[in-house]
Amino acid sequence: MEKLSPGKAVYVVDTTLRDGEQTAGVAFGKDEKLAIARLLDTVGVDQIEVGTPAMGGEEAEAVSMIAAAGLKASIMAWCRATVGDIAAAAACGVDAVEISSPVSDLHLRHKLRLSRATVLVNTITAVAYARKHGLYISVGMEDASRADEEFLLEYIRAVTAAGARRVRYCDTVGILDPLTMAVRIERLRRETGVEIEVHAHNDFGMATANTVAAYQAGACFLGVTANGLGERAGNAALEEVLMFLRHSGDGAGYNLAGVQMLCQYVAAASGRIIPAWKPVVGQAIFHHESGIHADGVLKNPSLYEPYNPADVGLERRIVIGKHSGRAALLHKCRELGLPMNEELLAFAAVGIKRGVLKVKRSLTDDEIRDIIGTVSRV
Numbered sequence: 001m002e003k004l005s006p007g008k009a010v011y012v013v014d015t016t017l018r019d020g021e022q023t024a025g026v027a028f029g030k031d032e033k034l035a036i037a038r039l040l041d042t043v044g045v046d047q048i049e050v051g052t053p054a055m056g057g058e059e060a061e062a063v064s065m066i067a068a069a070g071l072k073a074s075i076m077a078w079c080r081a082t083v084g085d086i087a088a089a090a091a092c093g094v095d096a097v098e099i100s101s102p103v104s105d106l107h108l109r110h111k112l113r114l115s116r117a118t119v120l121v122n123t124i125t126a127v128a129y130a131r132k133h134g135l136y137i138s139v140g141m142e143d144a145s146r147a148d149e150e151f152l153l154e155y156i157r158a159v160t161a162a163g164a165r166r167v168r169y170c171d172t173v174g175i176l177d178p179l180t181m182a183v184r185i186e187r188l189r190r191e192t193g194v195e196i197e198v199h200a201h202n203d204f205g206m207a208t209a210n211t212v213a214a215y216q217a218g219a220c221f222l223g224v225t226a227n228g229l230g231e232r233a234g235n236a237a238l239e240e241v242l243m244f245l246r247h248s249g250d251g252a253g254y255n256l257a258g259v260q261m262l263c264q265y266v267a268a269a270s271g272r273i274i275p276a277w278k279p280v281v282g283q284a285i286f287h288h289e290s291g292i293h294a295d296g297v298l299k300n301p302s303l304y305e306p307y308n309p310a311d312v313g314l315e316r317r318i319v320i321g322k323h324s325g326r327a328a329l330l331h332k333c334r335e336l337g338l339p340m341n342e343e344l345l346a347f348a349a350v351g352i353k354r355g356v357l358k359v360k361r362s363l364t365d366d367e368i369r370d371i372i373g374t375v376s377r378v
């Protein structure tokens with residue numbers, strides 16, 4: 001039975017458990033996979049691509065466990081364009097399949113050594129088989145961004161005529177820029193009318209921007225992973241795309257407050273730490289140090305914060321460091337209950353700068369207490 005609600009303006013499709021897990025050196029246990037799927041469901045993603053049943057063993061068990069967990073999201077399995085892969089997916093009880101095949105001549109010649117015509121026939125056969133099992137079908141077009149566009153149009157028309165509900169446009173090696181992505185998606189939408197998922201890789205740091213550009217050009221399925229985990233430089237980050245949707249007014253129905261827990265769990269399970277400056281979930285993105293910024297935020301946070309830190313489970317902190325100014329220092333002293341006046345302030349600022357240069361980081365509250373204590377006694 002299909003689980004995707006029809007007629008939505010946007011669908012978020014998470015592939016942390018498939019593409020994210022394909023990151024070199026990352027492997028999730030089946031309990032970890034189930035826990036991540038539950039957290040994704042809490043965030044409200046529409047579809048979760050959970051793995052590749054044809055791998056068998058624990059991978060197929062994890063897919064079955066997630067499909068039976070009673071989640072709200074549609075559960076999708078990744079398949080090559082073969083009857084065997086789709087039979088393995090159907091046996092796991094998923095409601096949706098991604099039937100993936102390369103579409104660029106580069107991949108067809110050097111990887112599959114198959115002609116365009118053969119690949120098209122294989123995909124159509126696989127789609128027809130999946131249809132008999134009542135599965136929701138997406139056809140993944142690997143390396144679409146380097147494929148011949150006339151062939152893509154022919155391919156999209158043929159696979160949707162066979163029963164595919166949407167196609168996944170993969171920028172497999174992350175080479176597109178947002179303007180080019182928008183032009184490509186707009187043309188495919190205009191000429192075929194088919195629903196498109198964008199699946200963008202981050203090799204040039206463009207994955208989120210390309211996903212947003214594709215959405216604005218008419219792709220209503222947005223492929224993402226938590227923390228942007230994925231092959232090489234990763235995929236578009238779930239948390240960034242959700243924040244964009246909220247900011248643009250299209251994010252109703254997604255629970256941003258849940259992304260902190262999800263992203264922390266995925267970081268721990270994958271062994272890939274979240275950089276402190278990572279958009280949306282980095283622990284230091286609401287830390288303010290430099291004089292003008294700290295002073296501004298203390299007067300009105302919206303001067304230097306695009307949204308409330310609490311919205312994503314983070315906290316605002318005024319950090320005392322090399323660039324701290326008067327306002328931050330006074331604020332910190334008040335917070336710590338330390339005596340401070342105009343006379344002491346200049347001495348304290350010198351002591352703080354000296355202390356910071358010695359330890360090469362911002363100061364802890366205890367270090368600040370020591371410095372202010374020394375200055376006060378002089």
Ligand SMILES: [Zn+2]
Pocket residue numbers: 019172199201230231
């Ligand atoms: Zn990918």
